[in-house]
Amino acid sequence: MKIRDKHLTRKRLIASVGSLLAKKGFKGIGVNAVAREAGVDKVLIYRYFGGLSGLIAAYGREGDFWPSALELAGGDLRAFAESSLSERLSAMGKNFIRALRQRPVTCEIMVWEMSERNELTEELEAVRESSMVEFFNMFLAGPLEKKNEVPDSQILSADDLQAIVMLMGAAISYLVLRSRSIALYGGLDLSSDSGWQRIEQAMAKMIEAMTRG
Amino acid sequence: MKIRDKHLTRKRLIASVGSLLAKKGFKGIGVNAVAREAGVDKVLIYRYFGGLSGLIAAYGREGDFWPSALELAGGDLRAFAESSLSERLSAMGKNFIRALRQRPVTCEIMVWEMSERNELTEELEAVRESSMVEFFNMFLAGPLEKKNEVPDSQILSADDLQAIVMLMGAAISYLVLRSRSIALYGGLDLSSDSGWQRIEQAMAKMIEAMTRG
DNA sequence: GATTTTTGTCACCAGTCGGTGATATTGTGT
DNA sequence: ACACAATATCACCGACTGGTGACAAAAATC
CATH class of the missing domain: 1.10.357 (Tetracycline Repressor; domain 2)
Structure with missing residues (x-):
């Protein structure tokens, strides 16, 4: 019963993928780890993104991680x-x-x-x-x-x-x-x-x- | 009480590193997986090589995995x-x-x-x-x-x-x-x-x- | 033949993994 | 005020991980 804000929670999860990639590398990416990093329950990854792959896809669409x-x-x-x-x-x-x-x-x-x-x-x-x-x-x-x-x-x-x-x-x-x-x-x-x-x-x-x- | 041959067991373990690398990639390398692949107990990895890193080192020294x-x-x-x-x-x-x-x-x-x-x-x-x-x-x-x-x-x-x-x-x-x-x-x-x-x-x-x- | 050393098996530990069902809390529409 | 949907938490599952101590069997030594 923390934030009750779906958009914010989604953003937190997406951001956690990036910070976790920066900190631990791709080996550190996992449902548990990402949820822990975001301070959010992991079940929300399944609910909002349909799983880890959906979350990764959302992350890929957001960031400017590739030079234009x-x-x-x-x-x-x-x-x-x-x-x-x-x-x-x-x-x-x-x-x-x-x-x-x-x-x-x-x-x-x-x-x-x-x-x-x-x-x-x-x-x-x-x-x-x-x-x-x-x-x-x-x-x-x-x-x-x-x-x-x-x-x-x-x-x-x-x-x-x-x-x-x-x-x-x-x-x-x-x-x-x-x-x-x-x-x-x-x-x-x-x-x-x-x-x-x-x-x-x-x-x-x-x-x-x-x-x- | 299978083979009772230290040299053969060592060789099997070393060979398993290679075949596991070929089959599953480096993500598949682990104490349990290598031992399972070799059909040998994992504790022998610790006894004979001092751990997984020692086994990897032995593998690196054996193979001709790099062109001369x-x-x-x-x-x-x-x-x-x-x-x-x-x-x-x-x-x-x-x-x-x-x-x-x-x-x-x-x-x-x-x-x-x-x-x-x-x-x-x-x-x-x-x-x-x-x-x-x-x-x-x-x-x-x-x-x-x-x-x-x-x-x-x-x-x-x-x-x-x-x-x-x-x-x-x-x-x-x-x-x-x-x-x-x-x-x-x-x-x-x-x-x-x-x-x-x-x-x-x-x-x-x-x-x-x-x-x- | 008896003892010790080597070689290998097994059971177990605590921790993490991906994944799910039940439940509590909040906000909204009526 | 009430019902209902949305949001988030929690507890649990089976499977796997790296690692260790206890133990059985074979081999070598005395």
Whole structure:
């Protein structure tokens, strides 16, 4: 007989998923744990969300745990669209690194999606995928063809470009996820900002070499 | 009063860790589950290995769950050392992809190491790290300087080369790990061999563009 | 042959898990 | 004032977890 407010209780439960993910990781997510964290009886999870998967889905829909296309573009879509391909790729890499590094909960979810596939992770993945598609539509189908003053698309086909962007994203994802538990990865410093700057520089060099063709 | 053979029992327990990792993933690893899988009482885990972490350490020491430098070089160290830098990088990428894709247990362990850091994963990680250092010593410090007929090292410093190799490894690791639960990643087909060939081609193009400078 | 050490089985502990049915309390409409 | 629905609490279930102490049987030692 505490609050008697369904909306507030729902919000508390959803928020508890996030704070529990941040504190204990995805291993700490469970009906009992979430209810305990929210200071609420666990039976309300079943009543209001139909179970833990429903609660997770609600959490996935609420939060901004995935960077938007705008954020990956650096905050200014116009300036982004008008820059050269190599500049765009480099900027995207840097922004993606920053976006991931400051979203520990997102990293936790990414690892979760890698470690088990169930109703819970599938709900979260749907949100992520739609964001990714949105960004690639903007980035690949959009300014690539409009900026015909850059002739480097002769060397990199649209297919190759897509693969390269995905490879960059994959590498960044892996390194950021690893940086949560190890400081050094094959000689790369994943713990300090200067270490990440070195990674960004190496990526910029790669990109420049490729686009210069 | 079954077998009365300490060595065999130890082997059974160690093997059960592997088969359980393959069947249920790292979430299925536990004292009860491993003992049940081995058809042995769980108290023997404590007696023979001092606990689950000791058993995991023993498992890590036994298996060849991590590709050797020889395997990453393609089986012929001499031929590998005599090829050009871009050829070596491409070959290493391909071999690493193949090595990871045919080692599901290794993938499981990699995800495990990403998702929690404890005595169990630290034991496994030590084995992995030493293998990586071995390979990089062979690959970077070794043939890079001896093959001075290739002039592209003027553009790529040893530092950059190391970062690039690690970025490639990170990208491959991420994509292979993702391929266990999703078939498409941002348009890349991770489920078929032809999809992986396309990824290898994109990597080869990147490498060639970079080393050609 | 008797004793001790090794090897393995079993029963039990307290704690957590996901899940459910019964019940108490509050707010609302009549 | 009364009935009724919405909201939240509680007690319990069976199953599983990591961990331990008591004990039985086989093997090695004396």
